Amino acid sequence: DVKVTQSSRYLVKRTGEKVFLECVQDMDHENMFWYRQDPGLGLRLIYFSYDVKMKEKGDIPEGYSVSREKKERFSLILESASTNQTSMYLCASRERQYSYEQYFGPGTRLTVT
Amino acid sequence: AQSVTQLDSQVPVFEEAPVELRCNYSSSVSVYLFWYVQYPNQGLQLLLKYLSGSTLVKGINGFEAEFNKSQTSFHLRKPSVHISDTAEYFCAVSDGNAGNMLTFGGGTRLMVKP
Numbered sequence: 001d002v003k004v005t006q007s008s009r010y011l012v013k014r015t016g017e018k019v020f021l022e023c024v025q026d027m028d029h030e031n032m033f034w035y036r037q038d039p040g041l042g043l044r045l046i047y048f049s050y051d052v053k054m055k056e057k058g059d060i061p062e063g064y065s066v067s068r069e070k071k072e073r074f075s076l077i078l079e080s081a082s083t084n085q086t087s088m089y090l091c092a093s094r095e096r097q098y099s100y101e102q103y104f105g106p107g108t109r110l111t112v113t
Numbered sequence: 114a115q116s117v118t119q120l121d122s123q124v125p126v127f128e129e130a131p132v133e134l135r136c137n138y139s140s141s142v143s144v145y146l147f148w149y150v151q152y153p154n155q156g157l158q159l160l161l162k163y164l165s166g167s168t169l170v171k172g173i174n175g176f177e178a179e180f181n182k183s184q185t186s187f188h189l190r191k192p193s194v195h196i197s198d199t200a201e202y203f204c205a206v207s208d209g210n211a212g213n214m215l216t217f218g219g220g221t222r223l224m225v226k227p
Contacts, residue, residue, distance in 0.1 A: 004156070040122060042203055042217035043157075058214075090156060098213055100145060100164065104156035 003027070004105035006091055012111045019078040021108050023091030031094040032074035033102065034058075034066060036087045043090060049074055050097060081112045115139055115206050119218035127226050128196055134189040134221045136204030146187040147205040147215065148178055157203065163187065174198070199225045 007022035025032065030051050035043040045058030047066040055066050063085060067075045074093075078085055088109050092102040120135040138144060145164050149157040161172025168180040178189045187204060204218040 009154075040219045042117075042119075042219045043205075043215075044217075045214065048214075092157075100147075100162060100207065100213070101159055102157075102215065104149075104158070106154070106156045 004091060004093055004103050006089075006105040006108050008108050009106060010109050010111075012113065013078075013081050014113055015082060017078075017081050017112075019081050019110065019112075021076040021078075021089055021091075021110070023074045023076070023093075023105055024072050025074075025093040025103070026072065027093060027095070027103070028071065029093040029103075030071070030096045031099075032068065033092040033094070034064075034074065034076045035090045035092065036060065037090055037107070038087055046076065046089075081110075083112050086110060086112045115144075115208055115216040117204050117206050117216055117218035119202075119204055119221045121221050122219065123222045123224065125224045125226060126194055129193050131192050132190065132194050132198075132223065134202050134204075134223065136187045136189065136218055138185050138187065138204075138206045143209060145207045145209055146178075146180060147207070148172065148176070148187075148189050149203045149205060149217075150174075151201045151203065151220075153200070160189070160202070194223070194225050196225050196227060198223060 004025045033048040034046045049055050049068045065077045090107045091105040094102045116139045118137045126132045147162045148160040163170045163180045171177045201220045205215045
């Protein structure tokens, strides 16, 4: 069965802290994605990765970076957390570039105070 | 760039009533269309997709959607909803180019009342 897991369901951090959000998939998928979900705005793409050590900016990359050292793991990094980064963060994976279905993790609700 | 509009942010409906969740997208030469569902405290799950062929697409849990190219719409329907259908529903579109990325609508919260 398809499985995407995220390291935390809920996270509370202080302004200025460095924050790591981890995502792991067990399907040997090539592509992985980080989205941010906000009410009324749907999901917006932050970064994605076609393969190991590859990364591409999405629509809202400012204030974020990513790391993909292993195929199964894709990390989202907030270098210096700010209150406007309080949101739900969703990770997804996809078999390869011309596949259509993305598989989502349960999400991490991050609050920055 | 693609854009997706979900016209209703919330749809309240009584149990066993029919429901339609509306989705419109900006036109493109060819598009691939998706509906995802997000149950409370969970990630997104694919309900159904249109890639080509018949414009009426059937998905899981009794949902179906109709692709209307002239109206650039992909509305989601269910003839009789259950309490368990209470969730947020997202319409998404991909144009198959530029990495086959998904563009999501803002979401519609379906609230089924007993």
